[in-house]
Amino acid sequence: MNRFMQALGLSGNSGRGKAELGRMAGASLQETAALYPFALLAAVYVLGTSPLGLLLLAGGFHYAGTLAGDRQSRAGGSRLLLPALTAAAMAAGILAFGLRPAGAAGAAALLAAAVRGLITGRKRLWTGVQIPLPLWGIALSVILYVYIAGSNPPALTPHRTELYVLCMTNLFVLLLRWNTDQVRSASPSYEVDGQTASRIAAVNRRLTWLTLIPIVLIGAWQGFGPLLLRLARWLISLLQSSSIPAEPPKQEESLAAAELRHMAKEEIGGTPLWLTILGYTLLALLSAVIAAGVAVLLYKLLSKWLPERLRLWVRGLLQRFRRLRAIRRAPGEQAEYLDEVERIEGVPPKRWRRRRPDGKRQYAGDDPRQAYRQLIARAMKRGFVFRTSRTPSENGTELETGGRYTDYSPEEVRQLIARYNEDRYGRR
Structure with a gap:
């Protein structure tokens, strides 16, 4: 085994080489399972063979192509890899499907799987999870499964269970690899402190399996x-x-009469x-x-590829729901502190004409709340991050330390916050 990994350019002494082989196998399994709907249709209507046999051959060629492409990216392999894979795919297609047009189609499918594996290995796509192809495979599997369940075609009905199992396998491998990828991207020292990061990834995998096992048990039962x-x-x-309520049986009623009464009730x-x-x-x-x-699961998976405006809208909607839940749970005065900047009402144009030309230190008259709102609003325009969990005093402290958020001096900020606290809460 160590010689095999050393021949591939992997480290055979540590567990890193075995881990890389496992990740390559996971990537090949995921992409192969995603293509099962196409393999099913091709095997049933074109090749006339077993879909699982075609899928196993395609998965083997995909894995071999991934290993060859990774070896080529590490050590600059020879240019004979693609011709060798082409010859192997043609030979396997002829041996498995015979000398006929269907055999040529099968050889082309195996060659496509090998080329895809070669690209995956060269570009090292197996190091991270690839979202689009598995999601397309899951969507096509669901559509085909619904069609088989509704129409009961005689050629596809015997393969309905296989389609369901491969779809679930694709989903589970996607979630597990995506989980590991998230841990790796969130931990800057993943490659340096591999032991700690591997423990975190193992715990996350166990939690993911605890979520997936009920889905497997429920889905396995019809x-x-x-x-x-x-x-x-x-x-x-x-x-x-x-x-x-159950009626007590009448003793004087005959068996025939009871049966007639039961039939009439039905x-x-x-x-x-x-x-x-x-x-x-x-x-x-x-x-x-x-x-x-x-929907939540799909949003977690696809949030990176959604438009920015849609992501901001969903994020704002979730924040509103959290605020409503916090307000409902709050028992009056003993509630957890929640501060919000009051809405700035429309100001008539005449009042705006009275502001100073330099635009600095504009107090809102004798209204402390209006002055506090203006202070926070101008600070937010300069990049200040307003959080509802902070008190006005905490906001004032941060504004004092970060002088780029306001043109007021620290003493003026303290006076403004003190006036606001006294006006709103009756204390300084």
Whole structure:
């Protein structure tokens, strides 16, 4: 094993070489699993072979191409790598699919996987997680799975379980590799202090697995759709059984009469309308919670690629919800401190004409609150970061130390803050 890693240019004495091989394998597994919808369609309708066999061959060529590309980027390998991979892909395609047009298509697919692996190794794309391709693979897998579940095509229905398993594998590998990538980017000393950073990454992986295991268990039990329908029916039956008391059997009634009465109840009666509405309401709430969780997860994954305006809007909306929750939880005077700059109301044009031409030290008359608002607003225009968790005195202290935020002297800032505290809180 050490000779193999040394031949690839990796360190065989430490665990770093094995870790790099594992990360290359993870990258190949992720990109190969993302292409399973295409492999399924090609294997069923073009090649007439097993989709898993085609996927395993493509994954092997992708991993071999990644190793060869990484070796070439480290030591400047020869130019014969691409011809060698081409010859190997053609030979594997002919042996696996035969001398026919379908065999040429299979060889082209294997060659494409090898070339993609070669690019991944040369550019060292395996060192970080690549988001777009796995997400496209997950989206196509979901669309194809819904089509198979709804239409039941005879050629694709036997492979529905494989499609679901590969889609979940793609999702889980994406989350695990993205988690490790986030730890690596957040820790500047990841490569220097590898032991501590590896412990942090291991803890994060365990927490991620604790989140993924319930998804696996729930999805393995007939999927999410039948589970939600079973839950709704169980709630309806539970409410129906609790609302309709059991009638004691009558001794004088014959067995035939009881059977006729039961059949008449089944024909005439049924689930009450209010129970049906309540059950579907609970189902809708549960679906909304699941959809919100999926939306939050997708936002966490795609926040870097979203437009800046949309990210700022979502961030502001979340901050408003946090403030509303903090205000509702606050028990009156004993609430946790929350300070906000009061809204600056529109000032008539005449008042603006009275300001000094130099634009410095403009007090708002005898109104301490207006003066404090103007002080904070001008400081924010100069780059001051206003936080609602700070008191006015703490804001004043920071404005005193950072003279670039205001034109007032420290003594004037202290006097202004003291006037504001006395006017608003009755203390200095």
